[in-house]
Amino acid sequence: MLTSIEVQLVRRPDATAAVSDFDLVEAPVPSLKSGQVRVENRYLSVDPYMRARMNDRPSYCPPWPLNAPLDGDAVGIVTESREPTLPSGQWVLSDCGWRERYVAGRSDVRPLEPPPAGYGYSAYLGILGATGLTAYLGVMDVLAPRPGEVMLITTAAGAVGGTAGQMCRALGAHVIGSTSTPAKVAHVISRYGFDAAFDYRNEQPAQALARLAPDGIDGMFDNVGGTQLEAGIEAMRTGGRIAKCGAIGDYNSPHPAPGPPNMHHFFGKRLVMRGFLVSDHHDRIPEFQRKARDWLADGQLVADETVFSGIDSAVPAFLQLFAGHNIGKTVISLPVTGGF
Amino acid sequence: MLTSIEVQLVRRPDATAAVSDFDLVEAPVPSLKSGQVRVENRYLSVDPYMRARMNDRPSYCPPWPLNAPLDGDAVGIVTESREPTLPSGQWVLSDCGWRERYVAGRSDVRPLEPPPAGYGYSAYLGILGATGLTAYLGVMDVLAPRPGEVMLITTAAGAVGGTAGQMCRALGAHVIGSTSTPAKVAHVISRYGFDAAFDYRNEQPAQALARLAPDGIDGMFDNVGGTQLEAGIEAMRTGGRIAKCGAIGDYNSPHPAPGPPNMHHFFGKRLVMRGFLVSDHHDRIPEFQRKARDWLADGQLVADETVFSGIDSAVPAFLQLFAGHNIGKTVISLPVTGGF
Numbered sequence: 001m002l003t004s005i006e007v008q009l010v011r012r013p014d015a016t017a018a019v020s021d022f023d024l025v026e027a028p029v030p031s032l033k034s035g036q037v038r039v040e041n042r043y044l045s046v047d048p049y050m051r052a053r054m055n056d057r058p059s060y061c062p063p064w065p066l067n068a069p070l071d072g073d074a075v076g077i078v079t080e081s082r083e084p085t086l087p088s089g090q091w092v093l094s095d096c097g098w099r100e101r102y103v104a105g106r107s108d109v110r111p112l113e114p115p116p117a118g119y120g121y122s123a124y125l126g127i128l129g130a131t132g133l134t135a136y137l138g139v140m141d142v143l144a145p146r147p148g149e150v151m152l153i154t155t156a157a158g159a160v161g162g163t164a165g166q167m168c169r170a171l172g173a174h175v176i177g178s179t180s181t182p183a184k185v186a187h188v189i190s191r192y193g194f195d196a197a198f199d200y201r202n203e204q205p206a207q208a209l210a211r212l213a214p215d216g217i218d219g220m221f222d223n224v225g226g227t228q229l230e231a232g233i234e235a236m237r238t239g240g241r242i243a244k245c246g247a248i249g250d251y252n253s254p255h256p257a258p259g260p261p262n263m264h265h266f267f268g269k270r271l272v273m274r275g276f277l278v279s280d281h282h283d284r285i286p287e288f289q290r291k292a293r294d295w296l297a298d299g300q301l302v303a304d305e306t307v308f309s310g311i312d313s314a315v316p317a318f319l320q321l322f323a324g325h326n327i328g329k330t331v332i333s334l335p336v337t338g339g340f
Numbered sequence: 341m342l343t344s345i346e347v348q349l350v351r352r353p354d355a356t357a358a359v360s361d362f363d364l365v366e367a368p369v370p371s372l373k374s375g376q377v378r379v380e381n382r383y384l385s386v387d388p389y390m391r392a393r394m395n396d397r398p399s400y401c402p403p404w405p406l407n408a409p410l411d412g413d414a415v416g417i418v419t420e421s422r423e424p425t426l427p428s429g430q431w432v433l434s435d436c437g438w439r440e441r442y443v444a445g446r447s448d449v450r451p452l453e454p455p456p457a458g459y460g461y462s463a464y465l466g467i468l469g470a471t472g473l474t475a476y477l478g479v480m481d482v483l484a485p486r487p488g489e490v491m492l493i494t495t496a497a498g499a500v501g502g503t504a505g506q507m508c509r510a511l512g513a514h515v516i517g518s519t520s521t522p523a524k525v526a527h528v529i530s531r532y533g534f535d536a537a538f539d540y541r542n543e544q545p546a547q548a549l550a551r552l553a554p555d556g557i558d559g560m561f562d563n564v565g566g567t568q569l570e571a572g573i574e575a576m577r578t579g580g581r582i583a584k585c586g587a588i589g590d591y592n593s594p595h596p597a598p599g600p601p602n603m604h605h606f607f608g609k610r611l612v613m614r615g616f617l618v619s620d621h622h623d624r625i626p627e628f629q630r631k632a633r634d635w636l637a638d639g640q641l642v643a644d645e646t647v648f649s650g651i652d653s654a655v656p657a658f659l660q661l662f663a664g665h666n667i668g669k670t671v672i673s674l675p676v677t678g679g680f
Contacts, residue, residue, distance in 0.1 A: 259602075
């Protein structure tokens with residue numbers, strides 16, 4: 001009988017997640033009923049927000065159950081089909097996550113068009129997927145940069161931050177990145193075209209902004225909180241905007257850090273802070289993908305991937321997201337199997 | 341020669357302002373040139389934001405100079421005129437503030453229509469003035485309550501909070517007030533028609549909200565920050581709005597308190613926090629005054645004043661704003677003098 005290795009959560013992490021919180025389990029793959037297809041996953045998405053789903057406390061997405069296959073975005077190929085609209089060979093996106101293969105109905109998967117020149121289907125997990133859409137929504141709906149305005153992008157070398165900064169540049173803004181190593185500072189400037197960047201582990205964000213944006217900033221894409229948010233609020237000019245779509249610094253902590261002490265600037269400077277979740281905005285995918293493909297085609301947008309190979313690399317790949325070493329989108333690549 | 345007693349700031353307060361930071365000075369009132377009028381002030385506005393103007397540090401409004409007459413909204417009567425459009429007897433609003441009388445040109449004052457039935461011209465400092473407009477902007481532009489939504493109003497017995505809560509009620513919302521004494525709790529319920537209220541000095545805001553809004557809240561008018569903002573964010577339902585137009589708890593403190601530690605809810609719950617300043621929105625005065633007059637006429641809006649008498653009461657009246665004893669708008673009433 002055909003089986004699939006899947007990643008299960010077996011223990012809820014107290015603080016920082018560890019390898020021992022997970023297990024690899026071999027599960028049977030059922031045979032197809034009418035209207036179903038079998039999909040071989042080729043790429044799995046690994047994202048910081050998944051840490052929040054490992055806690056059993058109220059959050060914006062339901063906690064992952066213990067001892068069950070973990071979900072998350074994945075791209076795969078239909079290798080067996082009893083559903084005429086999804087023939088063998090069709091690439092599909094699902095949220096059936098951290099497993100090698102699965103059986104699904106028509107509504108469980110979304111057929112994918114060929115990716116842009118120079119990119120593989122894993123682009124649908126990153127630059128054309130949820131991370132790209134997250135960046136797009138924050139930039140277009142919250143930051144709305146006007147030409148010449150100064151934008152601060154946190155996690156600038158990450159999949160969301162790097163993309164958001166490039167989109168702000170494409171719209172004519174002056175873009176400053178915050179990231180965590182000298183190598184990433186160099187990367188976001190040379191590869192993503194940021195106007196400037198700093199290493200917040202070696203320079204206080206407030207000092208870096210005084211140096212790089214002496215006249216202040218007009219917007220901030222904040223995935224971090226803490227001293228970076230405080231420095232951003234302090235540097236904001238009148239009418240500044242703050243997009244909040246994550247708080248990676250808090251995900252592993254049972255006791256979140258205090259918020260910024262300078263929130264009185266919200267009325268003095270007429271600031272707006274808006275939080276959003278990409279899962280609310282699936283209706284924006286066509287508009288976003290059209291725009292992203294245009295920017296990719298004319299070179300205003302590039303995307304990096306950090307690729308780990310094999311289902312057994314999923315947990316280590318997830319854990320290293322929080323060490324700050326990765327650049328761009330982290331994906332798991334699964335080998336071609338099953339006669340395809 | 342005609343003179344005017346005026347209040348001057350003679351020393352910048354370190355933390356809590358004190359009587360010794362001010363002085364009463366008798367200044368000459370010049371004779372009129374063509375195009376000028378002399379105005380006898382009848383009502384002076386006393387507002388918490390003035391504390392921020394006493395510091396010599398960057399803020400949203402310029403610091404008050406030392407040893408010069410303090411400005412602020414004031415309502416008075418033209419008693420001598422060399423300007424045909426401002427005859428003697430005309431009531432006018434100015435920001436020429438804390439003094440008995442002054443000489444002004446046409447563009448320094450705004451002529452006032454008669455106040456609504458049951459109110460005096462001091463209404464133009466409160467319910468029809470900057471405090472009413474502040475409440476209106478926060479309610480209409482930020483909170484935008486839909487019928488049945490739950491709104492939390494801080495400083496509920498104050499001029500801005502009490503008005504904002506009544507406006508939310510007029511729009512069909514369920515309104516909960518936070519205030520600082522049992523008497524004020526009773527007042528905002530019986531006189532302002534709040535659905536519920538609590539005394540944050542005797543009950544933790546988080547516990548009060550769990551009791552009074554067990555299903556959460558949809559908006560918060562936050563003039564305070566601190567634990568009240570934290571509790572409000574915690575209780576917010578998805579899509580909640582926070583209007584910020586002040587932080588009275590911080591005005592006297594050189595070291596602002598830490599911000600709320602639960603700002604990760606901004607993305608999980610898709611919250612929006614928007615700061616605003618009434619001084620940006622003078623163009624909204626006609627719309628606001630029309631609406632406020634309607635609500636006053638049909639009894640959906642009432643306004644209280646705490647009145648102090650005489651120019652020598654201005655400083656004590658200002659200082660007691662921070663003790664939390666006042667209800668409604670605090671004004672200084674000046675006696676009729678000068679043969680009028």
